[in-house]
Amino acid sequence: MANRSALATWVRLWCACFVLWLVLTSTVVGNEVVTGIWAAALAAGATVVVLRHEPASRRTGTWPTARIFARVPLRIVGETGGLVRVLVHRMRGQQPRSRFEEIAIGPEVEGREALATILTSISPSQYVVGFDHARRVAVLHSLEPRGPASLDEALTGR
Structure with a gap:
């Protein structure tokens, strides 16, 4: 069966x-x-x-996947505007304010690092550099530092 x-x-x-x-x-x-x-x-x-x-217990998390996927196109458009703004400032001789940020990860992310990396990094102004499970943080590089408090916030744009 x-x-x-x-x-x-x-x-x-x-x-x-x-x-x-x-x-x-x-x-x-x-x-x-x-x-x-x-x-x-x-x-x-x-x-x-x-x-x-994969154990079923790791697959039954309530990650709002549909909501995250639905917001991806909007994030791409919004962050493309931010990328253009950064490039214009760079052409005028100003240094970009990009930085690396550590953001909290919850237990629902464990085992879903690849999906979180793809969905966070698909937009042009930020990407996931790596995960530190011992400290429960993800390292995120952002061209326009906004300081998301968690990976869920970085994924959903809230």
Whole structure:
């Protein structure tokens, strides 16, 4: 029964990944489609392996993933404006005020560092440098220091 569930999960993930591949490549040229088929298969397979081996207790967190994903385009637009502002100041001879910040991470981030890194770093004016689990902080580089208090705040822009 578990194998059927894993197969069903793999098929759903493969379909989603393949559609995403087609959308991102914007083409149906033969070699791109074949590459997309294989890339989707690898992504779905890796996800199923991780889901089968990761304890369920680590997957049941209540991270507001949908809200975070919905705000990504708005963050990109907003932070692109900030990046342009920094570049204009730089062209005028002013030094940028970029800095490294340590922000708190909660237990819900553990095991999701890759997702947190991608979602935080996708916008042009900040990126995650690394995580220090002993001190429960993430190191974030920001072009426009705003000082988010936590990684959740950096992700959601609140």
